[in-house]
Amino acid sequence: MKKENSISRRSFLKSSALASALGAVGTGSAASVILTSCGGEKTNAPKPLKEAGTYYIPELPDMAADGKELKAGIIGCGGRGSGATFNFLNAANGVTVVALGDTFQEKVDNLAKKLKDEKGIDIPADKRFVGLDAYKQVIDSGVDVVIIATPPVFRPVHFQYAVEKGKHAFLEKPICVDPVGYRTIMATAKQAAAKNLCVVTGTQRHHQRSYVESYKKIMEGLIGEITGGTVYWNQNMLWYRDRQPGWNDCEYMIKDWVNWKWLSGDHIVEQHVHNIDVFTWFSGLKPVKAVGFGSRQRRVTGDQYDNFSIDFTMENGIHLHSMSRQIDGCANNVSEFIQGTRGSWDSSTMEIKDLAGNVIWKYDSEAEKANFKQCDPYTLEHVNWINTIRAGKLIEQASETAISNMAAIMGRESAYSGEAITWETMTASALDYTPKDLNLGKMDMSGFTVPVPGKPQDKK
Numbered sequence: 001m002k003k004e005n006s007i008s009r010r011s012f013l014k015s016s017a018l019a020s021a022l023g024a025v026g027t028g029s030a031a032s033v034i035l036t037s038c039g040g041e042k043t044n045a046p047k048p049l050k051e052a053g054t055y056y057i058p059e060l061p062d063m064a065a066d067g068k069e070l071k072a073g074i075i076g077c078g079g080r081g082s083g084a085t086f087n088f089l090n091a092a093n094g095v096t097v098v099a100l101g102d103t104f105q106e107k108v109d110n111l112a113k114k115l116k117d118e119k120g121i122d123i124p125a126d127k128r129f130v131g132l133d134a135y136k137q138v139i140d141s142g143v144d145v146v147i148i149a150t151p152p153v154f155r156p157v158h159f160q161y162a163v164e165k166g167k168h169a170f171l172e173k174p175i176c177v178d179p180v181g182y183r184t185i186m187a188t189a190k191q192a193a194a195k196n197l198c199v200v201t202g203t204q205r206h207h208q209r210s211y212v213e214s215y216k217k218i219m220e221g222l223i224g225e226i227t228g229g230t231v232y233w234n235q236n237m238l239w240y241r242d243r244q245p246g247w248n249d250c251e252y253m254i255k256d257w258v259n260w261k262w263l264s265g266d267h268i269v270e271q272h273v274h275n276i277d278v279f280t281w282f283s284g285l286k287p288v289k290a291v292g293f294g295s296r297q298r299r300v301t302g303d304q305y306d307n308f309s310i311d312f313t314m315e316n317g318i319h320l321h322s323m324s325r326q327i328d329g330c331a332n333n334v335s336e337f338i339q340g341t342r343g344s345w346d347s348s349t350m351e352i353k354d355l356a357g358n359v360i361w362k363y364d365s366e367a368e369k370a371n372f373k374q375c376d377p378y379t380l381e382h383v384n385w386i387n388t389i390r391a392g393k394l395i396e397q398a399s400e401t402a403i404s405n406m407a408a409i410m411g412r413e414s415a416y417s418g419e420a421i422t423w424e425t426m427t428a429s430a431l432d433y434t435p436k437d438l439n440l441g442k443m444d445m446s447g448f449t450v451p452v453p454g455k456p457q458d459k460k
Contacts, residue, residue, distance in 0.1 A: 047221045075135045076101075103254055177269055179426055231335075280404045287314055289422050305416075306327050
């Protein structure tokens with residue numbers, strides 16, 4: 001009788017169940033369980049992509065450890081700024097908000113009222129700052145840390161001033177919309193590290209336990225060498241604001257910011273950066289070239305596209321396909337898929353499969369809920385930020401996020417122009433989306449047009 005060296009179906013299923021339990025929340029390697037033969041010897045054990053201890057894994061307790069009081073200033077009091085404010089307050093004891101700043105008075109007052117009603121925090125009138133320079137007044141008001149959640153075009157300058165003044169910073173993503181902003185972020189990130197300032201960005205998947213555990217398994221070699229992937233952010237159209245009587249040009253665009261490419265960077269930068277970031281994070285690679293296309297089909301305000309398809313060539317020659325769309329009534333998908341030589345990972349199910357399609361690891365979200373009270377990654381990123389500040393440990397995420405941010409910019413500019421865009425060309429480009437006549441009044445609106453790729457046909 002032929003000796004059977006492979007794992008039987010029954011023992012494989014038993015091993016898979018055990019592996020799932022082990023891999024649920026920060027435990028040992030599931031791979032060592034799955035890849036053990038009936039005779040007790042490891043067969044075809046995976047080779048780690050990186051050795052444990054050489055890559056960053058955040059500690060993600062329910063709340064930050066107690067420590068010195070931290071006074072925060074909020075720069076940008078809209079939806080995400082308000083959300084980040086309460087994420088910060090819910091992440092630790094001994095933290096508070098003492099200053100607010102926004103372009104518009106009503107945004108500041110609305111957040112002040114919410115803080116008073118829900119947290120009993122009273123922001124006095126002289127700590128409520130309004131206008132395009134409100135960020136300076138917030139940073140100079142005696143705060144320890146700043147939360148920067150303005151429209152993305154402003155974030156590089158706000159970050160630069162915060163670091164100049166010695167403040168720890170949380171930056172919502174994206175952190176820039178053009179190459180000028182990218183270079184500002186990279187230079188400022190170096191200065192922040194030199195000053196031992198803690199910088200965390202709003203790429204919350206880096207603080208989402210299911211993604212962190214998936215990253216660990218891939219670094220342990222469970223899917224083998226990464227050979228490519230596809231990332232998606234396909235959803236219905238986001239919100240928009242119709243222009244109201246009395247709104248001037250700048251006021252209208254800032255209140256409708258998510259639809260204007262100079263303010264948001266377009267949705268491939270503003271939202272799809274999350275998915276691109278997962279691939280650059282997991283692979284450790286940046287793109288060397290982007291070739292893509294996109295168009296505007298359904299958008300009702302602004303000057304940006306509503307769909308993109310980008311082929312990225314990465315540093316080692318593998319390819320990443322990026323797909324993003326914001327159109328009602330279409331197939332939606334917000335996820336990432338990574339292929340390797342031994343198997344694949346799919347974030348939509350948080351599963352790793354071998355090349356035969358068998359599930360060999362799955363994140364156990366029920367175990368996370370049983371073991372932790374706080375499972376919101378938007379709060380956990382603040383838990384980690386506060387912990388690093390209080391422990392005096394350096395964290396600097398801006399330069400890492402800037403890489404995925406630049407990848408998205410490359411894809412956007414390729415789609416806008418129809419040209420192949422290289423990393424070297426784009427990072428050195430003088431492209432600056434900030435309007436030359438930026439003010440809180442009338443602006444030259446003639447430049448805000450929808451891009452058309454390629455060259456026009458010659459008339460016959």
